[in-house]
Amino acid sequence: xxxxxxxxAVWRALTPPVCRTVPWRALAAGGALGLLxxxxxxxxxxxxxxxxxxxxxxxxxxxxxxxxxxxxDDPARHTTAAVPTPRPARQALRVAxxxxxxxxxxxAALLLVPAExxxxxxxxxxxxxxxxxxxxxxSATALRFAQEAExxxxxxxxxxxxxxxxxxxVPDRWAMFVYMKDEGWAASHDRWAMVLAMAVLVWGVCGPxxxxxxxxxxxxxx
Amino acid sequence: xxxxxxASGLCLRYGGTRALDDVSLRLTQGVTGLLGPNGAxxxxxxxxxxxxVPADQGAFTVLGQDPGTARGRQEVRRRLGYxxxxxxxxxxxxxxxxxDYVAILKELTDRGARHREVRRVLDEVDLSDVRxxxxxxxxxxxxxxxxxxxxxxGDPGFLVLDEPTVGLDPEQRMRFRELIARAGEGRTVLLSxxxxxxxxxxxxxxxxxxxxxxxxxxxPAELTARAAGRVWSSTERDPGAKxxxxxxxxxxxxxxxxxxxxxxxxxxxEDGYLLTLDGAGTEVAV
Numbered sequence: 001x002x003x004x005x006x007x008x009a010v011w012r013a014l015t016p017p018v019c020r021t022v023p024w025r026a027l028a029a030g031g032a033l034g035l036l037x038x039x040x041x042x043x044x045x046x047x048x049x050x051x052x053x054x055x056x057x058x059x060x061x062x063x064x065x066x067x068x069x070x071x072x073d074d075p076a077r078h079t080t081a082a083v084p085t086p087r088p089a090r091q092a093l094r095v096a097x098x099x100x101x102x103x104x105x106x107x108a109a110l111l112l113v114p115a116e117x118x119x120x121x122x123x124x125x126x127x128x129x130x131x132x133x134x135x136x137x138x139s140a141t142a143l144r145f146a147q148e149a150e151x152x153x154x155x156x157x158x159x160x161x162x163x164x165x166x167x168x169x170v171p172d173r174w175a176m177f178v179y180m181k182d183e184g185w186a187a188s189h190d191r192w193a194m195v196l197a198m199a200v201l202v203w204g205v206c207g208p209x210x211x212x213x214x215x216x217x218x219x220x221x222x
Numbered sequence: 223x224x225x226x227x228x229a230s231g232l233c234l235r236y237g238g239t240r241a242l243d244d245v246s247l248r249l250t251q252g253v254t255g256l257l258g259p260n261g262a263x264x265x266x267x268x269x270x271x272x273x274x275v276p277a278d279q280g281a282f283t284v285l286g287q288d289p290g291t292a293r294g295r296q297e298v299r300r301r302l303g304y305x306x307x308x309x310x311x312x313x314x315x316x317x318x319x320x321x322d323y324v325a326i327l328k329e330l331t332d333r334g335a336r337h338r339e340v341r342r343v344l345d346e347v348d349l350s351d352v353r354x355x356x357x358x359x360x361x362x363x364x365x366x367x368x369x370x371x372x373x374x375x376g377d378p379g380f381l382v383l384d385e386p387t388v389g390l391d392p393e394q395r396m397r398f399r400e401l402i403a404r405a406g407e408g409r410t411v412l413l414s415x416x417x418x419x420x421x422x423x424x425x426x427x428x429x430x431x432x433x434x435x436x437x438x439x440x441x442p443a444e445l446t447a448r449a450a451g452r453v454w455s456s457t458e459r460d461p462g463a464k465x466x467x468x469x470x471x472x473x474x475x476x477x478x479x480x481x482x483x484x485x486x487x488x489x490x491x492e493d494g495y496l497l498t499l500d501g502a503g504t505e506v507a508v
Binding site: 074080082149 | 304311
């Protein structure tokens with residue numbers, strides 16, 4: 001039987017069905033909640049200052065990231081475990097479909113914040129990007145090391161817990177959520193850049209399907 | 223005959239558990255049954271042979287290709303059909319859309335030819351009438367057949383079926399047996415099952431696994447012959463039997479080492495299977 005001649009042809013044919021497997025409802029819910037949070041300084045007088053605007057934008061990014069935790073969920077994972085189009089290719093296609101939507105959404109979220117209280121766009125975008133990529137890296141890791149087909153709920157819970165623990169437990173000199181007029185603002189964004197780089201690295205390592213397993217030596221008699 | 227699958231020394235460990243322990247086997251055309259208790263390593267072996275998970279040690283080839291290399295795995299997957307133990311679906315897809323999606327993932331060519339192939343496999347599993355129905359509205363047996371159609375699409379040379387008849391009613395099971403028998407004509411099928419009747423009716427060969435290792439590899443007749451002279455009838459439960467149960471006729475059917483002068487019975491494949499397993503000491507009262 002003739003087969004598609006190359007990767008681009010597979011991607012073209014795959015785009016419509018993969019587009020249907022994207023959890024658009026979850027993304028719409030997370031996106032709507034995020035826009036609502038980002039728009040609060042404009043809607044509520046008491047919140048119209050740079051401190052609230054900054055933290056509401058962070059909350060907006062987290063809301064969208066929580067919905068993004070479901071992006072790599074694949075109920076047909078086991079049924080399609082042994083097909084020649086590898087899982088990372090399908091995941092990449094989903095991400096490619098959602099990336100422009102996410103970029104538009106974030107632009108809208110930024111524009112909803114009044115210009116006079118809006119945090120530095122580059123820095124807050126770095127925080128948002130790191131949060132979103134960290135979520136995808138966590139999903140890819142869960143899929144790599146667990147047999148779960150839909151780890152989204154666990155990943156979302158883990159993300160929420162990590163955000164809460166980061167706020168509460170991380171000492172000031174390593175703080176991630178810093179006020180922009182604080183002297184540690186620039187240093188915190190160096191750390192955000194590191195988080196982003198680490199997340200990309202983890203995603204890159206955990207995304208591909210392994211050809212061999214790493215075998216740990218087992219003590220004799222075990 | 224050139225084997226479709228040739229595996230030697232396959233080992234795989236999950237934590238401290240040896241899921242596969244030095245498994246070697248060769249599979250040729252026709253249906254081979256894989257029997258074993260829960261936790262025997264059947265699903266792990268199937269997942270390894272289907273290239274869904276790599277082994278820790280050992281080597282194997284499928285249809286002449288080595289799945290240990292990226293190119294080899296790709297080639298194997300192009301000629302492989304896999305029905306997992308718990309097939310999942312995108313529930314909003316129709317049966318046709320889902321099998322079509324799998325056909326694209328199997329790199330099948332242009333839309334027209336692919337759709338003809340999807341219609342062919344749906345017809346083969348008797349789902350033509352419901353091909354436009356959403357999967358979430360189909361019964362469990364029908365979903366199982368959608369998964370089989372997805373495995374069959376692209377006419378694979380090697381078909382891996384992991385307990386395809388589990389959870390099906392007797393009529394559905396009979397229908398599934400027909401499908402598997404048909405699928406085994408001209409290709410190699412590896413069928414994992416708990417049902418010894420499935421093996422007796424479908425398979426030209428049977429492999430028994432326990433604790434991650436192969437305990438028996440031969441024909442169903444050879445497995446049955448292991449119980450020759452070791453099945454007997456008695457009016458009371460025989461404490462010396464490895465397994466014993468009261469039949470519908472009131473007498474006890476015992477499997478193990480019979481006492482002198484026992485009333486020997488014709489063995490079945492299940493008797494041979496029970497005697498092959500180490501842990502066959504459970505007594506069953508029916």
